[in-house]
Amino acid sequence: MSYDVDVNQVTVKYGSFEALKRVSLHLESGKIYGLIGRNGAGKSTLLSLLASFREPTEGKVRIGGREAFENRDVMSQVTLVYETDYSEETEKVKGMLEAAERYRPHFDRQYADELVELFNLPLEKQVKKLSRGMQAALNVTIGLANRSPITIFDEAYLGMDAPTREIFYKKLLEDHAKHPRTIILSTHLVSEMEYLFEEVVIIHKGNVLLQEPMDRLMERGASITGPDQVVEDFCSDMTQLSTQRLGGTKSVVVYGELTEEKRREASQRGLEVGPVSLQDLFIHLTSGEKGVEIDGTSK
Numbered sequence: 001m002s003y004d005v006d007v008n009q010v011t012v013k014y015g016s017f018e019a020l021k022r023v024s025l026h027l028e029s030g031k032i033y034g035l036i037g038r039n040g041a042g043k044s045t046l047l048s049l050l051a052s053f054r055e056p057t058e059g060k061v062r063i064g065g066r067e068a069f070e071n072r073d074v075m076s077q078v079t080l081v082y083e084t085d086y087s088e089e090t091e092k093v094k095g096m097l098e099a100a101e102r103y104r105p106h107f108d109r110q111y112a113d114e115l116v117e118l119f120n121l122p123l124e125k126q127v128k129k130l131s132r133g134m135q136a137a138l139n140v141t142i143g144l145a146n147r148s149p150i151t152i153f154d155e156a157y158l159g160m161d162a163p164t165r166e167i168f169y170k171k172l173l174e175d176h177a178k179h180p181r182t183i184i185l186s187t188h189l190v191s192e193m194e195y196l197f198e199e200v201v202i203i204h205k206g207n208v209l210l211q212e213p214m215d216r217l218m219e220r221g222a223s224i225t226g227p228d229q230v231v232e233d234f235c236s237d238m239t240q241l242s243t244q245r246l247g248g249t250k251s252v253v254v255y256g257e258l259t260e261e262k263r264r265e266a267s268q269r270g271l272e273v274g275p276v277s278l279q280d281l282f283i284h285l286t287s288g289e290k291g292v293e294i295d296g297t298s299k
C-alpha cells in the first residue's frame with residue numbers, strides 16, 4: 001500500500017503563537033527527503049504531526065489517505081527518531097532491542113545485531129550508562145531496523161562523532177536501496193548530509209519556503225562572477241540572493257532557471273558561471289525576515 005504523506009493547510013498553535021502557518025506538503029512514498037530550516041522554523045513541530053504525537057490546530061495530516069492523529073494503524077508504520085532523555089532508563093541495550101522486536105511490525109533483529117556490532121554498542125550495558133553518542137547510535141539502530149514505511153530522523157545524529165555519523169549515512173543509503181521507504185532527515189548538517197537527499201523541503205518561519213528535487217534545486221542556484229558592471233547588467237532581471245565585491249570584480253548568487261541561452265550569453269560576456277552549494281542557497285534563501293519570494297516553487 002502507499003504511504004504518501006499529505007499535509008493539508010495545517011496550522012499548529014502554541015497558545016497564540018503559530019509555529020506552522022497553513023502548511024501544505026505532499027511527500028511521495030519511497031524517497032529520501034532532507035528537511036532543513038533555521039532554528040525555530042517549525043521542523044520538529046511538523047515531524048511530530050507526521051508521527052501522530054500531536055494534532056494540528058487546523059488542517060489535516062493524512063498518511064496513505066488516512067488521518068494520522070491517534071490512528072494506531074498509521075502510528076505502527078511510522079518511526080520518529082530524536083534525541084531522547086535516557087537518564088532514567090535502566091533497561092539494557094539488549095532489552096531495548098527485544099522490546100522493538102516485540103512491538104514493531106517490520107523489525108529486523110538480525111539487521112539490528114549487525115548495526116550493534118558496527119556501532120560497538122555493549123548489549124549488556126544499561127542505556128542510561130551509555131555515552132550520548134552511543135545512545136544516539138542505539139536510537140538510529142532501532143530506527144533503521146524498524147524498517148517503518150515512514151522513518152524520520154530528527155537531528156538523530158546529535159552526539160555522534162564524525163566516523164559514527166559516516167556509518168549511519170552509509171547504512172541508511174544501503175538499507176534504503178534494499179528496502180525502499182520514505183526517509184525524512186531533519187538536519188542542520190546541510191553540507192555533510194546533502195548527498196543523501198533526493199528531495200529538499202525548506203521550512204522558514206512556519207511556512208514551506210520550497211520543495212524541490214535536489215538536482216533541480218542545484219540547477220536553480222548559480223554564482224555569476226566577472227567585471228562589476230557586466231555582472232550587474234547580466235543579473236539585473238534575476239533574483240539576487242547575495243553580492244560580493246573584490247576590487248573591480250563582482251560575484252552574485254542568483255536563484256532561478258538559467259537557460260542555455262542565458263548561459264551562452266554569460267560566456268560571450270566573459271562571465272564565469274559556477275555552482276552554489278545547498279548550504280549556501282539555504283543560508284541566502286532564509287536570511288531575510290520572510291525568506292526570498294520564490295517564483296513557481298514556493299508553497
Ligand SMILES: Nc1ncnc2c1ncn2[C@@H]1O[C@H](COP(=O)(O)OP(=O)(O)OP(=O)(O)O)[C@@H](O)[C@H]1O
Nearest residue numbers: 014015017019037038039040041042043044045046
Ligand atoms: N511546547 C511548545 N510551547 C511553546 N512554543 C513551542 C513549543 N514547541 C515549540 N515551540 C515554538 O515553535 C517554534 C517551532 O519550534 P520547532 O521545535 O518546531 O522548531 P525547529 O525548526 O525544530 O527548531 P530547531 O532547529 O531549533 O530544533 C519555535 O518558535 C518554538 O519556540
